[in-house]
Amino acid sequence: MTKKLETFLERLETTNTVDDLSSLADILRDTYDVKNVSYLATNLNGLPFVSSTYDPKWAQHYEEQKYMLIDPVVRGALMQFNPLDWKRLDWSSKRTRAFFNEAVDFGVGQQGYTIPIRGPNGQTAIFAINHDSNDAGWERYIGEHAHDFMLISHYFHQKALAATHTTEPIEGRDLSPRELDVLKYLGIGLSRGKVADILKISEHTLRVYVDSARYKLGALNTTHAVAIALARGVISV
Amino acid sequence: MTKKLETFLERLETTNTVDDLSSLADILRDTYDVKNVSYLATNLNGLPFVSSTYDPKWAQHYEEQKYMLIDPVVRGALMQFNPLDWKRLDWSSKRTRAFFNEAVDFGVGQQGYTIPIRGPNGQTAIFAINHDSNDAGWERYIGEHAHDFMLISHYFHQKALAATHTTEPIEGRDLSPRELDVLKYLGIGLSRGKVADILKISEHTLRVYVDSARYKLGALNTTHAVAIALARGVISV
DNA sequence: TTCTCCCTCCCCTAAAATAGGGAGGGCTGC
DNA sequence: GCAGCCCTCCCTATTTTAGGGGAGGGAGAA
Numbered sequence: 001m002t003k004k005l006e007t008f009l010e011r012l013e014t015t016n017t018v019d020d021l022s023s024l025a026d027i028l029r030d031t032y033d034v035k036n037v038s039y040l041a042t043n044l045n046g047l048p049f050v051s052s053t054y055d056p057k058w059a060q061h062y063e064e065q066k067y068m069l070i071d072p073v074v075r076g077a078l079m080q081f082n083p084l085d086w087k088r089l090d091w092s093s094k095r096t097r098a099f100f101n102e103a104v105d106f107g108v109g110q111q112g113y114t115i116p117i118r119g120p121n122g123q124t125a126i127f128a129i130n131h132d133s134n135d136a137g138w139e140r141y142i143g144e145h146a147h148d149f150m151l152i153s154h155y156f157h158q159k160a161l162a163a164t165h166t167t168e169p170i171e172g173r174d175l176s177p178r179e180l181d182v183l184k185y186l187g188i189g190l191s192r193g194k195v196a197d198i199l200k201i202s203e204h205t206l207r208v209y210v211d212s213a214r215y216k217l218g219a220l221n222t223t224h225a226v227a228i229a230l231a232r233g234v235i236s237v
Numbered sequence: 238m239t240k241k242l243e244t245f246l247e248r249l250e251t252t253n254t255v256d257d258l259s260s261l262a263d264i265l266r267d268t269y270d271v272k273n274v275s276y277l278a279t280n281l282n283g284l285p286f287v288s289s290t291y292d293p294k295w296a297q298h299y300e301e302q303k304y305m306l307i308d309p310v311v312r313g314a315l316m317q318f319n320p321l322d323w324k325r326l327d328w329s330s331k332r333t334r335a336f337f338n339e340a341v342d343f344g345v346g347q348q349g350y351t352i353p354i355r356g357p358n359g360q361t362a363i364f365a366i367n368h369d370s371n372d373a374g375w376e377r378y379i380g381e382h383a384h385d386f387m388l389i390s391h392y393f394h395q396k397a398l399a400a401t402h403t404t405e406p407i408e409g410r411d412l413s414p415r416e417l418d419v420l421k422y423l424g425i426g427l428s429r430g431k432v433a434d435i436l437k438i439s440e441h442t443l444r445v446y447v448d449s450a451r452y453k454l455g456a457l458n459t460t461h462a463v464a465i466a467l468a469r470g471v472i473s474v
Numbered sequence: 475t476t477c478t479c480c481c482t483c484c485c486c487t488a489a490a491a492t493a494g495g496g497a498g499g500g501c502t503g504c
Numbered sequence: 505g506c507a508g509c510c511c512t513c514c515c516t517a518t519t520t521t522a523g524g525g526g527a528g529g530g531a532g533a534a
Binding site for chain 3: 094176177178179201202204205208209212
């Protein structure tokens with residue numbers, strides 16, 4: 001374990017509230033000597049959460065313009081499993097370049113490294129560091145610290161989940177095998193009749209499973225039930 | 238970086254096929270000197286994938302009995318973000334104890350540590366190590382190697398995704414803001430009419446968005462479209 | 475044993491989804 | 505300037521689903 005990581009983990013032990021979390025980014029920036037550090041969770045208790053060292057003006061502008069939806073870094077990172085070096089983004093689009101130029105104007109560094117993190121219920125987040133340096137220097141820096149950042153992003157998310165009380169196990173009973181079957185097939189787009197055929201039960205019976213699954217999941221309708229089951233990871237598409 | 242981790246990462250560089258992956262568990266067991274190492278992905282290209290050092294009899298029995306659905310370790314790990322020490326499971330259920338006794342009979346160690354891993358499209362996996370040792374020894378061992386295992390589980394999953402060609406970026410055009418709005422509200426269980434009211438558009442217009450979203454996502458129906466959008470992370474519940 | 479849950483089947487009506495047609499104005503990139 | 509996509513609205517028609525009832529047998533746990 002590196003000394004820097006050790007420093008961070010010590011600080012992490014006293015981090016329990018949302019306010020504490022907000023200062024973590026600053027601490028990491030100072031510890032790892034980079035221009036900016038940011039953590040952006042898209043869905044903690046249904047709300048986004050940000051801790052970053054970016055210029056508040058940029059953060060505000062970013063939120064006002066709903067940049068989260070078009071930010072190529074966010075979009076890129078959320079679509080893959082591996083950390084993403086900003087250099088490896090698709091820079092062919094004019095919009096991407098325009099967005100990035102604007103970011104740089106607000107003090108965002110030229111080099112960046114973004115790590116996607118995912119929790120059990122669609123609690124997706126990204127952890128990013130960025131800096132101004134040449135390509136070779138950046139590559140060396142990332143090579144040295146990639147493991148640290150991977151662990152840090154994980155711990156950061158862990159604390160964010162805990163601070164927003166998103167770690168409590170989900171209430172409600174488990175779905176029965178039949179209910180899971182039904183939701184699984186409905187989730188891949190099959191009609192109620194088709195699913196009933198596949199499961200070799202009547203469509204009426206099938207509906208009872210949908211009903212009970214809906215009840216257990218607290219869902220308002222079938223689509224909602226499938227959505228919740230997906231988010232909870234009990235079925236997958 | 239520890240020497241053991243270094244050894245593993247070197248080996249990982251020549252790991253590219255599914256067959257290579259199968260032997261990784263053995264290598265890790267020998268490197269880290271534990272009784273068993275296992276990696277279980279629930280949904281790579283729609284199929285489960287396993288690499289483990291468990292007795293093949295146990296693996297076969299496990300699969301035949303569909304134990305994945307009731308295994309308390311799997312269920313526990315998939316429901317949370319943090320690694321799970323098997324000692325911290327809920328042992329009150331008779332079924333849990335019976336299951337575990339059976340596992341021990343097949344040579345599974347008494348102590349265990351399971352790390353959940355999640356990819357961008359519901360590609361969930363768990364990485365587990367287990368061993369026979371007393372509580373104090375196990376705690377010390379985990380404390381020393383937790384970081385290694387966290388990184389290893391990540392790299393393992395990365396290779397599994399790559400080997401099963403599950404890393405390719407998703408084809409298809411992006412959804413328009415309006416399409417995202419519609420899917421988002423449908424995903425939280427609102428009816429078509431309600432969503433139209435909220436977005437202040439006619440229900441007919443709304444339907445056009447659902448149609449185009451469905452077309453873009455290659456979805457068979459509305460529920461499917463919401464499911465795919467969720468799985469891709471473009472909306473969240 | 476009793477209680478709870480699971481699985482299976484059936485009736486009904488109203489609402490929603492699907493499928494196929496249209497149309498016009500606006501913005502953006504090449 | 506034009507092609508392409510986005511947003512908005514309209515029509516008719518059929519099929520499917522939603523959600524409300526009710527009923528019985530079986531397995532497992534307290």
